[in-house]
Amino acid sequence: MKTNTIQNTDHFSGTVLIAVFETYEKNIVPIAFDGLEIPAKVFFGKKDTHYLAEKNNNIYLFIGLGKAIDYKALKIIFRRISAKQKEYFSSNIALVLPEQLTDNQVEAIISGLLLGTYDLGHFKADKKAHPFLDPDFTLNLVSGKDHLATAKKAIKISKAQLSVYNLVDLPPNTVTPKYLSNWAKDTGEKYGFEVEVLGYDASKIAGLGAFLAVGKGSENEPQFIIMNYTPKVEVKSMKHVGLVGKGITFDTGGLNIKTAGMLHMKCDMAGGGAILGAMQLIADLQLPIKVTAIVPCAENSVDSKSFLPSDVIHSYSGNSIEIIDTDAEGRLVLADGLSYLIKNFKPDYVVDIATLTGSSVGTFGYECGALFTNNEEMSKKLQESGDEVGERLWPLPLWDVYKSDIESDIADVKNYSGKPVAGAISAAKFLEYFTQEHTAWAHLDVAGVAFGDDEFAKSKHATAYGVHLLTKFIENL
Ligand code: BES
Ligand code: ZN
Ligand code: ZN
Numbered sequence: 497m498k499t500n501t502i503q504n505t506d507h508f509s510g511t512v513l514i515a516v517f518e519t520y521e522k523n524i525v526p527i528a529f530d531g532l533e534i535p536a537k538v539f540f541g542k543k544d545t546h547y548l549a550e551k552n553n554n555i556y557l558f559i560g561l562g563k564a565i566d567y568k569a570l571k572i573i574f575r576r577i578s579a580k581q582k583e584y585f586s587s588n589i590a591l592v593l594p595e596q597l598t599d600n601q602v603e604a605i606i607s608g609l610l611l612g613t614y615d616l617g618h619f620k621a622d623k624k625a626h627p628f629l630d631p632d633f634t635l636n637l638v639s640g641k642d643h644l645a646t647a648k649k650a651i652k653i654s655k656a657q658l659s660v661y662n663l664v665d666l667p668p669n670t671v672t673p674k675y676l677s678n679w680a681k682d683t684g685e686k687y688g689f690e691v692e693v694l695g696y697d698a699s700k701i702a703g704l705g706a707f708l709a710v711g712k713g714s715e716n717e718p719q720f721i722i723m724n725y726t727p728k729v730e731v732k733s734m735k736h737v738g739l740v741g742k743g744i745t746f747d748t749g750g751l752n753i754k755t756a757g758m759l760h761m762k763c764d765m766a767g768g769g770a771i772l773g774a775m776q777l778i779a780d781l782q783l784p785i786k787v788t789a790i791v792p793c794a795e796n797s798v799d800s801k802s803f804l805p806s807d808v809i810h811s812y813s814g815n816s817i818e819i820i821d822t823d824a825e826g827r828l829v830l831a832d833g834l835s836y837l838i839k840n841f842k843p844d845y846v847v848d849i850a851t852l853t854g855s856s857v858g859t860f861g862y863e864c865g866a867l868f869t870n871n872e873e874m875s876k877k878l879q880e881s882g883d884e885v886g887e888r889l890w891p892l893p894l895w896d897v898y899k900s901d902i903e904s905d906i907a908d909v910k911n912y913s914g915k916p917v918a919g920a921i922s923a924a925k926f927l928e929y930f931t932q933e934h935t936a937w938a939h940l941d942v943a944g945v946a947f948g949d950d951e952f953a954k955s956k957h958a959t960a961y962g963v964h965l966l967t968k969f970i971e972n973l
Pocket of ligand 1: 855919944
């Protein structure tokens with residue numbers, strides 16, 4: 497894909513997309529462009545409306561932005577145009593951007609256009625490529641401002657997000673732990689970060705007992721992925737960020753088998769997917785910060801070899817865990833991920849992200865991720881970063897009164913309170929136990945936002961939530 501800047505569309509041939517703010521009084525001033533005049537009665541830039549016209553063999557698509565418009569809304573408007581009007585696109589697009597648009601808004605617009613190329617029909621015989629995916633496709637920016645750098649950045653962002661759409665939406669008989677570790681190795685090589693993978697034997701030797709317990713019932717070998725990104729120019733005072741993502745490629749619940757919602761549990765690696773996508777993006781943008789990321793990948797399956805409710809397992813941290821419920825498996829793989837990260841790499845900041853609890857969905861629905869942290873700076877920076885990129889977070893408490901929920905009689909800690917209350921909080925308290933009192937740790941429970949329904953498909957699908965948020969957070973540090 498190529499990007500280019502042009503002064504005007506005088507000698508342009510192709511499809512012209514014109515972003516129009518709703519600044520005109522309805523029924524008064526017509527919108528005019530290239531000699532075309534659209535009666536304000538028909539189109540006046542209202543949000544979620546568009547107008548199609550033709551002149552000199554060029555197609556003109558006027559796109560309403562509304563009045564005050566945020567990142568997420570812009571992204572959706574342009575994803576919709578790209579996905580649903582693709583029969584009008586040629587491999588040459590002129591994108592006309594009003595002067596008032598900020599760089600951030602232009603980023604949202606271009607990201608939306610590119611995300612619109614996503615096709616969920618991975619296994620369909622008659623898959624047709626979107627015109628933007630043509631190798632000769634050129635995006636010509638028409639603006640009084642220079643948005644070329646922003647466009648290049650938007651391309652990188654959406655490329656990483658599209659990778660994550662694939663990883664999450666592909667079925668669990670394709671996306672196994674091995675598939676994810678191979679993806680990490682290939683992407684590390686292509687974009688410039690180091691990848692080490694611990695399979696079953698290496699994990700056993702390392703003592704990753706909580707991680708291995710979860711994968712015991714599966715034919716698919718668990719993979720503990722460790723990634724390291726180091727900027728080309730290292731500065732002495734440079735901060736080091738540690739990331740951990742839940743990589744459960746399918747969650748049957750284990751022997752505490754799920755009675756509802758199992759169908760969607762290929763999404764249970766979406767936290768890990770967000771970390772993989774963020775690593776691609778961080779390396780692609782060459783951010784000047786050191787990042788170590790861990791994605792413990794396993795399949796939580798039912799088998800005679802599966803771990804049992806009431807088992808006591810031995811985690812990497814040296815602490816024992818009583819299994820109350822095998823469906824509370826995410827916190828087990830994260831416990832070992834967090835301990836391993838903090839003990840071996842000592843990062844300044846630690847963020848984990850996981851589709852961890854149905855309870856977080858009960859609390860926030862599909863609007864925001866649940867944020868847990870005792871670190872004020874991280875709380876502020878994570879929320880601000882999320883707001884900037886249309887991936888909202890909202891805090892829940894980590895008060896010590898909830899500690900009693902995970903106290904076990906037989907072991908150091910148990911994986912579930914056994915009570916159907918405060919599920920997202922007690923899960924966060926469980927994770928906190930394995931952070932070795934790190935003072936800059938945040939946990940994001942994204943069960944409600946990583947996978948969902950929207951206008952782009954009939955069934956639930958990936959959102960790539962977290963890829964941009966985590967990258968933005970690191971950029972803003
Ligand atoms: N993977 C689920 C959480 C989940 C729910 C993800 C909905 C995406 C959408 C997790 O492993 C789980 O099963 N959690 C249980 C924990 C309980 C058994 C303590 C839950 O939240 O019900
Ligand atoms: Zn589960
Ligand atoms: Zn799970």
